[in-house]
Amino acid sequence: MAPVNSDPGTPVRVRVKRKTFPAIGGRDENIVLRDVAFDVSPRSFVVLTGPSGCGKSTLLNIVAGLDKDYEGEIDLGPGSPRMTFIFQTPRLLPWRTIRENLMLSLPDGDPRQSNVDGMIERVGLTEATHAYPERTSLGMQRRAALARGFIQEPDILLMDEPFVSLDDPTAHGLRELLVDLWNSRPTTVMFVTHDRNEAVMLGTRILRLAPGSASIVADETVRLSPSDRTDRGKLQAELARIFESPDAGHS
Amino acid sequence: MLLARKFPAGATGERLLWTLASLTTLVALWAISAQLAGSRHFPGPGKVLEVIGQEAASGALWDNMSITLVRVACAFLLAMFIGTVIGILIGTYKRADQFFDSWLVLFLNLPALVIIALSYVWLGTTELTAILAVAVNKIPNVAVQMREGARQLSRDLAEMAAVYGFGPWKTLRHVTLPQLAPFAAAAARSGLALVWKIVLVVEALGGHATGVGHQIHAAFGNYDVPTILAYALAFIVVIQIVEFGILQPLQARVMRWRR
Numbered sequence: 001m002a003p004v005n006s007d008p009g010t011p012v013r014v015r016v017k018r019k020t021f022p023a024i025g026g027r028d029e030n031i032v033l034r035d036v037a038f039d040v041s042p043r044s045f046v047v048l049t050g051p052s053g054c055g056k057s058t059l060l061n062i063v064a065g066l067d068k069d070y071e072g073e074i075d076l077g078p079g080s081p082r083m084t085f086i087f088q089t090p091r092l093l094p095w096r097t098i099r100e101n102l103m104l105s106l107p108d109g110d111p112r113q114s115n116v117d118g119m120i121e122r123v124g125l126t127e128a129t130h131a132y133p134e135r136t137s138l139g140m141q142r143r144a145a146l147a148r149g150f151i152q153e154p155d156i157l158l159m160d161e162p163f164v165s166l167d168d169p170t171a172h173g174l175r176e177l178l179v180d181l182w183n184s185r186p187t188t189v190m191f192v193t194h195d196r197n198e199a200v201m202l203g204t205r206i207l208r209l210a211p212g213s214a215s216i217v218a219d220e221t222v223r224l225s226p227s228d229r230t231d232r233g234k235l236q237a238e239l240a241r242i243f244e245s246p247d248a249g250h251s
Numbered sequence: 252m253l254l255a256r257k258f259p260a261g262a263t264g265e266r267l268l269w270t271l272a273s274l275t276t277l278v279a280l281w282a283i284s285a286q287l288a289g290s291r292h293f294p295g296p297g298k299v300l301e302v303i304g305q306e307a308a309s310g311a312l313w314d315n316m317s318i319t320l321v322r323v324a325c326a327f328l329l330a331m332f333i334g335t336v337i338g339i340l341i342g343t344y345k346r347a348d349q350f351f352d353s354w355l356v357l358f359l360n361l362p363a364l365v366i367i368a369l370s371y372v373w374l375g376t377t378e379l380t381a382i383l384a385v386a387v388n389k390i391p392n393v394a395v396q397m398r399e400g401a402r403q404l405s406r407d408l409a410e411m412a413a414v415y416g417f418g419p420w421k422t423l424r425h426v427t428l429p430q431l432a433p434f435a436a437a438a439a440r441s442g443l444a445l446v447w448k449i450v451l452v453v454e455a456l457g458g459h460a461t462g463v464g465h466q467i468h469a470a471f472g473n474y475d476v477p478t479i480l481a482y483a484l485a486f487i488v489v490i491q492i493v494e495f496g497i498l499q500p501l502q503a504r505v506m507r508w509r510r
Contacts, residue, residue, distance in 0.1 A: 066410055084414065091411040095429040095508045104425055105415040132508040148415075 009077055011039040012156060012188060016062060016072035019055070032058050033070070034214040038207060043186040047203035049193055054209040056192045057088070060160050063190060081155035086148075086162045090141040092133040098144045099129045105148045115151060123147045123177060139170040146174065150181045159191045163198065175201060183226070200239045201229055208243075218242075294477045302481040311466070312485060319450060319463040320489065322378075326385035327446045331439060333386065334393025339431070341394065342401020358391040367453050376458050384457075385449045392445070393438045400434030429505075436502040443498065447490050 019033040032055040040046050048056040061067040063074055064085045076083065092101045102116045120129055123143040128136050133144065142162060149157060162178075163171045175198065182189065193199055199206050200222060208218040220242045228234040278296050285295035306312040341348040341355075370384035404427060412422045454464025455471075463482050470478035 064414065066413070085410075087407070087411065089407065091407050093408065093425060093429070095432075096425065104417070104421065107416065134508065134510045152415075 009042040013075040019070040045189040047199040050209035054211045083156040084152045084154035086159040090145040302477045329386040330389035334390040338394040338397025342398035396438040400431040432505045
């Protein structure tokens with residue numbers, strides 16, 4: 001198990017006053033996010049969810065520093081916390097093997113490079129260690145992307161629908177892998193998904209965004225223990241409580 | 252290469268057979284026409300082969316070919332390097348593209364002969380002049396092809412490289428250049444074909460005392476067609492060896508990650 005900082009640290013503070021996309025082709029300027037403000041406590045697993053177009057991926061890109069064109073402020077905490085992004089597509093370098101992709105994601109000579117082979121084994125890719133990504137399945141590429149994220153030993157882990165366009169069993173297997181990796185090294189997570197089942201299964205807290213309001217319409221704590229999360233009945237009950245209760249939002 | 256990928260691997264032998272049949276037919280047609288023409292200005296394959304043998308035996312063939320090949324290699328590498336740098340810059344920075352686009356169009360349309368003539372007038376008959384004149388002819392083509400490659404660079408991978416702290420050198424080597432490799436390969440193959448032809452013209456016009464171009468020019472002065480054809484044929488063979496022995500394997504190696 002990787003060493004974990006004993007200090008729980010300070011929360012990630014997200015304050016986005018306004019984020020717009022410019023007017024294109026006669027359409028009005030589009031306000032994607034307005035007065036989005038929340039804190040993410042250390043080592044919590046926060047899920048951002050909502051229908052497509054609600055701005056959840058945009059919000060994640062802002063937190064990641066990939067999108068700097070917004071009004072507001074993101075405070076990741078003191079020092080320079082290590083942040084990693086796992087994208088919607090694997091974004092592996094197709095001309096480098098799985099192992100090379102993991103090695104390249106770390107600085108040359110970094111001690112974490114010695115964990116690469118162990119991580120490859122952990123995510124079940126030992127056979128594909130020296131394979132080029134495009135010669136493996138999408139599920140395997142997503143495993144590699146997950147491994148590349150966790151090998152960083154990040155303080156903050158951002159994930160943007162990392163399991164979309166997979167068949168159910170493969171997606172399920174990857175979610176279990178994610179939970180397993182996260183349990184052995186808890187880190188602050190912001191996870192974007194439009195899949196409500198996935199949100200309830202993974203998250204400790206769920207923030208719902210709606211396209212109309214361009215803001216957070218519901219903020220719910222998931223009341224499930226780790227063992228509850230494997231129980232179909234309890235998952236369904238929690239899903240109903242969060243997404244279908246009348247006061248939970250207006251989507 | 253693109254065409255070859257469409258054939259199943261088993262068809263390689265068949266394809267080779269077709270090539271062989273096609274070349275044999277060409278040589279046969281040549282031999283028959285030469286026989287019918289019966290002119291010393293239209294020698295048959297036997298006569299040309301005989302001259303190749305003589306030139307090879309005297310050592311002239313190797314001397315001239317090697318000096319020409321060195322010029323080809325220098326001009327080729329210079330054009331590839333400068334053209335790639337220019338192409339990446341104008342493909343990456345929109346302002347640079349807008350500014351330099353008209354320059355590029357000008358140089359693309361400048362006749363090779365003009366570049367060659369001006370090079371010798373301004374720089375005199377030196378080895379460097381020959382190489383520069385050829386390179387300047389090729390640089391705009393390389394730049395245009397590399398610009399296309401740079402325009403298609405993946406933003407997704409650039410973001411990934413930024414998130415994982417690649418830095419400029421690592422990004423260039425592992426993210427940018429591999430994406431440009433197919434464009435560089437295309438530029439290299441079309442470049443080789445263009446460069447060796449221009450090198451011969453430069454050698455002929457520049458008054459160099461050596462090289463295949465000089466030999467052909469001298470033979471032309473005597474209406475010595477067998478020698479012209481002998482050098483042309485020998486050089487085509489050498490360039491094809493470079494193409495199949497170096498460029499194509501290199502391209503296959505660079506593309507080996509593809510499905």
